[in-house]
Every structure is written in C-alpha cells, then in structure tokens.
Amino acid sequence: MxxxxxxxxxxxxxxxxxxxxxxxxxxxxxxxxxxxxxxxxxxxxxxxxxxxxxxxxxxxxxxxxxxxxxxxxxxVIGVVFQDFQLFPNLTVMDNVTLAPELALKMNKADATKRAQDLIDQLSLSGKEQLYPFQLSGGQKQRVAIVRALAMNPKILCxxxxxxxxxxxxxxxxxxxxxxxxxxxxxxxxxxxxxxxxxxxxxxxxxxxxxxx
Amino acid sequence: MLHYFAEILPSLLSGAWMTIRIFLWTLIISIPLGVVVSLGLLSKFSPLRWILKFYVWLMRGTPLLLQLIFVFYGLPIIGVIFQRYDAAIFAFALNYTAYFAEIFRGGFQAIPNGQFESARVLRLTRWQTLRKIVIPQVVKIVVPSIGNEVVNLVKDSSLVYVIGLGDLLRAGNIASARDVTLLPLVAVGIIYLILTGICTYLLRRVEQRLSKWE
Structure with missing residues (x-):
C-alpha cells in the first residue's frame, strides 16, 4: 500500500x-x-x-x-509518460531490456525472455526489432507500458x-x-x-x- | 605531360602527407576535447561557462591564419616556443575545438529533458544515460555539421604555409614557380579533391548507418 x-x-x-x-x-x-x-x-x-x-x-x-x-x-515506481519518451536510438526490445540489464543487473537472456512475455501480453509480437519511429501512437504507449513493467514496479503511474x-x-x-x-x-x-x-x-x- | 606529373608527384605526395598529418592530429585532439568543452559550456558553474564562452568567441571571431601567426611568432615573446609542426597542430586544435564544442553544445541541447527523466525513473545512472541514450542521439544530430568542418579542415590545413611548413599547396607552389607552369597546381587541386572526396564518402557511410532510426 x-x-x-x-x-x-x-x-x-x-x-x-x-x-x-x-x-x-x-x-x-x-x-x-x-x-x-x-x-x-x-x-x-x-x-x-x-x-x-x-x-x-x-x-x-x-x-x-x-x-x-x-x-x-x-x-520501483514505474512511469508511462504522456509523450512516452521511448529511446529513439533503440529497438523496441532494447528499449525494454536496457534498464533491467543495467539497473537490475539481469542477464541478457533473462531480460529478453521477460521482455518477450510482456511484449506478447500487450499484443506487440513481431514489433521487437522495430524502432519507435516505426510505431503508431498506441503501439508506442504499449511499449512504454512494457518498458515500465519490465522493472517489476510496485506501482505503475x-x-x-x-x-x-x-x-x-x-x-x-x-x-x-x-x-x-x-x-x-x-x-x-x-x-x-x-x-x-x-x-x-x-x-x-x-x-x-x-x-x- | 604525364612524364612531368610523374616527376613532381613525389614532392606533392610528401606535401600531402604533411596535410594529412595535420588533418588527422587536429581531429584526434579536437573532437574529444570539443565534447568536453561543450559539457563545460552547459555547466551550471558560471565562471567556467564564461571562460569557455570567451574562448569560443576568440577562436571563432578571429581568422585561423592570425591565430597561427600568433602561436608561432607571438607566443615566443612570452617564452612559449613551439616547433613549426607543433605550432600548427596546437593552433588548429585550439581553433577546431571551439567549432566542435559549439556543434556538440547544440546537439546536447536538442535532447529533450523527457529522455533524461525517462532514464531516471528506469534507474539508469547519469553515465549509463549519457552512454546508451544521449550520446548516440547527439552523434546523429551533429554528424552533418561535423562533416562540414572536417571537409573545411582539409582545405584550411593549407594555411600552414604562413609559418613555413611544407604542405601540399606549398609543394605545388614551389614546383609551379620553378617550372613556370600552372600544371603542378592543377595536380594539387586534384589531390585536394581526392582527399575531400574520401572524407565525404566516409561521412556519408556514417550517416547511412545512423539513418536506420529517427
């Protein structure tokens, strides 16, 4: 609470x-x-x-x-920003796995597996290797949600x-x-x-x- | 005529080698230093900011030719003596660092604050944020402007004649005066075109690599 x-x-x-x-x-x-x-x-x-x-x-x-x-x-308190603030230089998969690998010290295989589960759950399958500019607004938002969830937040904002x-x-x-x-x-x-x-x-x- | 070109080519190539050395050393020193100075220009510590602003103003506000003369003929008055070659590298690095710093400053300022906040809530450290998120975006923004300066540098290097260094243009001038013909200068022009052509090609390749994301 x-x-x-x-x-x-x-x-x-x-x-x-x-x-x-x-x-x-x-x-x-x-x-x-x-x-x-x-x-x-x-x-x-x-x-x-x-x-x-x-x-x-x-x-x-x-x-x-x-x-x-x-x-x-x-x-962790996760945040989904109004304008998403995805990292434009990284693919969808890298946007999601970057922080778990660097901040939570997860290994690449675990981070990727967890990311893939969340990506599938939010109907983003097949978009893993795309860059943010190739996504629609709704897709960008779902990537932002997946990216926040990958950090196992206590609360999502x-x-x-x-x-x-x-x-x-x-x-x-x-x-x-x-x-x-x-x-x-x-x-x-x-x-x-x-x-x-x-x-x-x-x-x-x-x-x-x-x-x- | 081909025979004549073959005759003057060795001296032109040795001049070109001087041009290339000045070019490479200036880039190797100025680009990293430019990044550091740009961070100083964005610093919250105002005395540092003012000193660097003054430096950039001085370097961009006076001719490079004048700066070369000052470094080689002026600094010895206060006891700082450079060899010709070192003086050239020093003056060029000082001048180009100022231009690169301004370009990088613009690049850093173009990154939205939201990118830093987004990295922060994802628990990335300051350094991780710079390395993985900010610098790749800055590089993409600055490559076209850096490219302009790089091509300029190839040509600016000809200014070293003023302190008596034997670069490509000077080699051509000597042959031209000795043999009373403009042909060596035509050859010089062609060699400059080849050098800038190579730079342009390499920069295009870098831009293409960076164009897979927007």
Whole structure:
C-alpha cells in the first residue's frame, strides 16, 4: 500500500500541493483528476521522484521512503509518460531490456525472455526489432507500458494516458489498465477525462488549484 | 605531360602527407576535447561557462591564419616556443575545438529533458544515460555539421604555409614557380579533391548507418 501524508509542494513560494494525504491499497487504481494547472502532474512527479517535496511523508508498505532518492530495486515506481519518451536510438526490445540489464543487473537472456512475455501480453509480437519511429501512437504507449513493467514496479503511474491517442483508442487503454489490475498491479492514473477515470478507478482524487 | 606529373608527384605526395598529418592530429585532439568543452559550456558553474564562452568567441571571431601567426611568432615573446609542426597542430586544435564544442553544445541541447527523466525513473545512472541514450542521439544530430568542418579542415590545413611548413599547396607552389607552369597546381587541386572526396564518402557511410532510426 502507498500512503501519502501531508505532502506539500511549492514552486518559488507558490503552493501547488498543500498537505495532501491519501492511500492507494495494493492492486487498486487511483485516478487523479482536476482542471489544468491544478497540480495533477506535479503530484505524480512527486510520487515518481522527479520532483522533491517540501513537506510530508511517503509510506510504502509501512515504511517511509523518499521517491526522489529511492534506489531500492524492490521499490520501483514505474512511469508511462504522456509523450512516452521511448529511446529513439533503440529497438523496441532494447528499449525494454536496457534498464533491467543495467539497473537490475539481469542477464541478457533473462531480460529478453521477460521482455518477450510482456511484449506478447500487450499484443506487440513481431514489433521487437522495430524502432519507435516505426510505431503508431498506441503501439508506442504499449511499449512504454512494457518498458515500465519490465522493472517489476510496485506501482505503475500514467500521466494523461489518453491525451496523445485517438479517441477510439481510449477503450484499449482502459482494457490494458484493467487487465493489469486483475494481475494485482497498483496503478495511479492522472487524467482530465472524467469518464475515463470513472471507468477504471477504484478511487478518484480531485485536485483543485490552490488560491493565492 | 604525364612524364612531368610523374616527376613532381613525389614532392606533392610528401606535401600531402604533411596535410594529412595535420588533418588527422587536429581531429584526434579536437573532437574529444570539443565534447568536453561543450559539457563545460552547459555547466551550471558560471565562471567556467564564461571562460569557455570567451574562448569560443576568440577562436571563432578571429581568422585561423592570425591565430597561427600568433602561436608561432607571438607566443615566443612570452617564452612559449613551439616547433613549426607543433605550432600548427596546437593552433588548429585550439581553433577546431571551439567549432566542435559549439556543434556538440547544440546537439546536447536538442535532447529533450523527457529522455533524461525517462532514464531516471528506469534507474539508469547519469553515465549509463549519457552512454546508451544521449550520446548516440547527439552523434546523429551533429554528424552533418561535423562533416562540414572536417571537409573545411582539409582545405584550411593549407594555411600552414604562413609559418613555413611544407604542405601540399606549398609543394605545388614551389614546383609551379620553378617550372613556370600552372600544371603542378592543377595536380594539387586534384589531390585536394581526392582527399575531400574520401572524407565525404566516409561521412556519408556514417550517416547511412545512423539513418536506420529517427
């Protein structure tokens, strides 16, 4: 379970998040919604360690941890970026196996086998040797999900997973997220799409802009 | 006429060898140094940034010919004495490093921040990120501009005549003045074309290898 306690984040004295607290039980899906500029993405960036917080605690499975300094390979928080940020110079397979080999010190054969399982699971079979520029938007997103899953994350986070896709791909994304839920993956999804949030989430957190 | 060419060819080739040596040494020194200086230009430590900016401004803002003269005739005044050949390599490396640094700086700046963040959440170290993700992308971006400079360098190397080094152009000039004919200079032109042609061909091959991804 992930718990946030009194998380506060400021940029140049402007408070973005003020003493925010919530819990995400294992295997559940939290959707973070709210208008643009409310701090949804900032909250996600704090959880994933891309921003440091100005106050409050993160607690994962009963232990305090600092996402920004977290190097524990049992406490990986995976991220699927809005624009995916695949590595353009690497094939789909290499995008997926790079971090397990370098960071988790898996050997090439194990990393490749695990990657292949995930690639097949997300219907990317046959795309292993393609480069990102040869993929459609939906395929790129699935590669980004596979790449994050290959690190065996405790939690998988998505920043606006529907915004860069055609509207008819929304259901595919929903299905992927719900399939991962059935495998007990804890997921946090930032979205401005209320209907999408209602379709997938166990819990919806509304983030509002802070006045003054 | 063929007989005449055969007669002057050995001296032209020995001049060409000087051209090639200056060319290769300048590249071997300037390209890695250019990467280092470019990282300095992007450093958060502002005194270093300002010093390097000044260096780049000085090198790009004055003629290479002038820099050669200063290194060979000027530096001895303050006690720094170079042999002709060393002076040439020093001046060329100093000059080309500045150009390469600017090219690499642009390359590094073109890499989106998201690539660094993506690598970070995947637990890659700073060095792994540079080596596996950033540098391959920078190389692809800079190869065409580096190629331009490389071809320029072949021709710029002819400036060493000013400090009395016997390069290809000088060898041609000597033969031309001695025999009162332009034929040696035609031969010189052809040899330059062959050298730049080889560079262009090799650079094209590199670009092709890098074009399998976008």
């Amino acid at each position: 992930l718990e946030l306690k009194d998380i506060t984040k400021r940029f140049d004295n402007r408070t973005i998040l003020n003493k925010m607290s919530f819990q995400v039980p294992d295997g559940e899906i939290l959707a973070i919604v709210g208008p643009s500029g409310a701090g949804k993405t900032t909250l996600l960036r704090c959880i994933t360690g891309l921003e440091t917080v100005d106050g409050g605690d993160f607690i994962l499975d009963g232990e305090k941890f600092n996402p920004a300094a977290n190097r524990d390979n049992d406490k 998505y920043d606006e997973p529907t915004s860069a896709l055609d509207p008819d791909l929304r259901q595919t994304v929903e299905q992927i997220i719900l399939n991962l839920k059935s495998e007990k993956m804890t997921q946090i999804v930032v979205t401005h799409d209320m209907q999408f949030a209602k379709n997938i989430a166990d819990q919806i957190l509304r983030v509002e802009p802070i006045d003054a």
